[in-house]
Amino acid sequence: MTALLLVAHGSRRAASNNEVRHLTDKLREAASDRFEQIECAFLELAEPLIPDGITCCINQGADEVVVLPYFLSAGRHVSEDIPGIIAETQARYPNTTIRIAPYLGESSDIVNTLLDLAIK
Amino acid sequence: MTALLLVAHGSRRAASNNEVRHLTDKLREAASDRFEQIECAFLELAEPLIPDGITCCINQGADEVVVLPYFLSAGRHVSEDIPGIIAETQARYPNTTIRIAPYLGESSDIVNTLLDLAIK
Structure with a gap:
């Protein structure tokens, strides 16, 4: 069972x-x-935090969690903070596969999305 | 001549x-x-700042500038700071039309973009 965690x-x-x-x-x-569960979590300042979001997915039966960073740039949060939290959480749940997807800003779709907004 | 300012x-x-x-x-x-000029500008911490970006577009011949906020949420920056800066800049350039497009996070395309990233 695969969960998506935004x-x-x-x-x-x-x-x-x-x-x-x-x-x-x-x-x-x-x-x-495509995903049996879709949840959100936050790096800081709001709940659930990322480890709690992953735990929630696992408690509901996920054996795979895809973490999708809703960020525009590959700053410290995307390149260090989120991978660090995921590595710690992965160590707590060795029987679950936790995978980090590319962050939003990396998508080539953004160009067309922006142009659609500009032209509206 | 229309400029797009991200x-x-x-x-x-x-x-x-x-x-x-x-x-x-x-x-x-x-x-x-679709746009004779496409430039970027920054709210803070990087150059050019928004007023300088708009001035650059106008100096290159733009009589219309579409300002496109590259932001994910309608926080204070999108709802107050950028409109405030645009209003001040508009007052300096009464012969130029400056329009603020919807911010990125408002696009309904984001859902499909995120799912594509999650599935890759």
């Missing part, structure tokens, strides 16, 4: 965290056939 | 700012038929 930075502003939760709802609507 | 937050990390500049190059390759 990981955002987290904000002091509740509305920003709720945007991530709303996006997670939309991912569920679009991809419930 | 506006990112800006980072102390040069590589993150260069990711934005590289994305701007890709926008140019993809949309030089």
Whole structure:
């Protein structure tokens, strides 16, 4: 059973965290056939934090968790903080495969998405 | 003549700012038929800042500038800071139309982009 965990930075502003939760709802609507579970978690400032999000997926039966960084640039959070947290969490759950997908900003789709927004 | 100005937050990390500049190059390759000029600017921490980016577009002949916020959530930067800077800059250039496009996180395309990244 594979879970998708969307990981955002987290904000002091509740509305920003709720945007991530709303996006997670939309991912569920679009991809419930591809992932048995779709959840979100936050690097800091909001809950659940990443390890708790992974634990939640595992408790619900996931044996594979795809962590998807909702970040635009490969800064410290994407290149160091998230991999570090995942490595620690992976050590706690040796029977679960935890994989980090490419971060959002790395997608070549972004160019067309931006142009669509600009032209609207 | 219409210019597209991609506006990112800006980072102390040069590589993150260069990711934005590289994305701007890709926008140019993809949309030089739709925008005579495509530039980037930063809210803070990197150059050019937004007013300087707009001035650059106008000096190169733009009479319309589309400002595209490269942000994932409608936090204070998107809802207050960028509109405030644009209003001040617009007042300096009454003969130029400056329009703020929807921010990236508002695009409905993001769902499919994320799923493509998760499945790869």
